[in-house]
Amino acid sequence: MSNSKIAVPDTLPLLRDRIDSIDSQIQSLINERARCAEKVAEVKLAEQGDEAVVFYRPEREAQVLRRVMERNEGPLGNEEMAKIFRQVMSSCLALEKPMRIAFLGPEGTFTQQAALKHFGKSIISAPMAAIDEVFREVESGAANYGVVPVENSTEGVVNHTLDTFRDSQLKICGEVEERIHHHLLLSPNVNADDVTHIYSHQQSLAQCRAWLDRYWPHVERVAVSSNAEAARLAAEAGRSGRAIAAIAGEVACELYDLVKVSANIEDRPDNTTRFLIVGTQDVPASGKDKTSLLISAKNEPGALYRLLEAFERHGVDMTRLETRPSLMSRWGYIFYIDFVGHYQDPECQAVIEELRDRAAEVKVLGSYPVAVL
Numbered sequence: 533m534s535n536s537k538i539a540v541p542d543t544l545p546l547l548r549d550r551i552d553s554i555d556s557q558i559q560s561l562i563n564e565r566a567r568c569a570e571k572v573a574e575v576k577l578a579e580q581g582d583e584a585v586v587f588y589r590p591e592r593e594a595q596v597l598r599r600v601m602e603r604n605e606g607p608l609g610n611e612e613m614a615k616i617f618r619q620v621m622s623s624c625l626a627l628e629k630p631m632r633i634a635f636l637g638p639e640g641t642f643t644q645q646a647a648l649k650h651f652g653k654s655i656i657s658a659p660m661a662a663i664d665e666v667f668r669e670v671e672s673g674a675a676n677y678g679v680v681p682v683e684n685s686t687e688g689v690v691n692h693t694l695d696t697f698r699d700s701q702l703k704i705c706g707e708v709e710e711r712i713h714h715h716l717l718l719s720p721n722v723n724a725d726d727v728t729h730i731y732s733h734q735q736s737l738a739q740c741r742a743w744l745d746r747y748w749p750h751v752e753r754v755a756v757s758s759n760a761e762a763a764r765l766a767a768e769a770g771r772s773g774r775a776i777a778a779i780a781g782e783v784a785c786e787l788y789d790l791v792k793v794s795a796n797i798e799d800r801p802d803n804t805t806r807f808l809i810v811g812t813q814d815v816p817a818s819g820k821d822k823t824s825l826l827i828s829a830k831n832e833p834g835a836l837y838r839l840l841e842a843f844e845r846h847g848v849d850m851t852r853l854e855t856r857p858s859l860m861s862r863w864g865y866i867f868y869i870d871f872v873g874h875y876q877d878p879e880c881q882a883v884i885e886e887l888r889d890r891a892a893e894v895k896v897l898g899s900y901p902v903a904v905l
């Protein structure tokens with residue numbers, strides 16, 4: 533008989549006794565798991581050496597979380613259960629080695645929210661002022677990994693992130709998707725009727741454009757470096773009695789003690805942002821992976837067709853294509869292509885080889901597990 537079929541008592545004291553006893557078993561098991569992780573760290577150090585040791589293994593984490601979801605029988609939902617295991621693994625990894633994660637700051641940004649979703653809460657947060665600073669922090673070894681936004685379902689790509697990959701040797705080690713909910717926030721010291729300006733990041737202002745046109749058509753919109761910065765400025769203004777509202781998310785609202793004037797004001801309810809995890813390691817296949825490429829192509833008729841044709845012929849599923857103008861006058865365009873599969877899969881290897889024959893440059897930005905959570 534499986535555990536889920538054991539009879540549940542039906543009085544409050546008995547139910548609580550039962551919960552206490554289960555908690556104690558769960559706690560012992562979590563510590564037993566943590567001891568295994570400590571041992572894993574010793575084995576990795578012995579096998580790989582101090583310099584080369586890689587504690588964080590995105591492909592293994594993705595496999596663990598997928599398995600949790602597959603075997604889950606409820607009543608807790610699959611995602612809810614995976615989130616619990618996400619945090620257990622985060623604690624275990626911190627025991628092996630605490631990870632310093634650089635992200636597009638300041639504290640309270642959606643990028644920080646994405647970093648916590650991907651790595652769990654047991655990380656050392658390192659907020660950076662700009663996307664290229666996130667890259668530099670990882671390149672210099674000051675941070676283990678970085679988190680940057682790459683595309684939004686309403687506003688399209690974050691060009692700055694794509695452009696930074698041109699000159700960086702960093703690899704994409706993972707992706708994470710976050711549903712973006714924007715709120716109009718104000719200091720509790722001021723009145724909504726007195727609002728003179730609305731601050732936010734330019735992308736957030738754009739994502740709420742229709743709502744702003746409808747409800748705040750005459751209030752000046754001001755683009756600032758991030759929505760968390762907008763929240764900080766709104767809080768600061770409120771302290772001197774100035775009514776400046778901010779558009780930002782939940783984390784920023786809490787961090788700066790603001791109140792929500794209106795919640796979920798984004799024009800599209802399915803507004804989602806995709807973030808990338810950048811690091812220095814090549815991630816082995818997890819069984820469900822994506823690969824990102826950067827391709828410089830000559831500006832000549834049929835150039836893009838010849839690139840795409842290779843995907844079709846080998847049956848490799850392309851999930852994204854972005855075009856950026858090349859910075860070097862000699863080449864016309866840079867394409868960013870995402871496709872399903874790992875670069876070591878035979879059919880993906882075949883495509884990449886053909887692309888190398890047809891393009892000026894093909895850079896594999898990384899293969900990484902498809903986002904689980």
Ligand SMILES: O=C(O)C(=O)C[C@]1(C(=O)O)C=C[C@@H](O)C=C1
Nearest residue numbers: 572587588589592593621624625
């Ligand atoms: O399997 C490993 O390599 C581990 O280090 C263990 C573990 C885990 O807790 O399950 C922890 C960190 C890694 O990122 C992956 C998995």
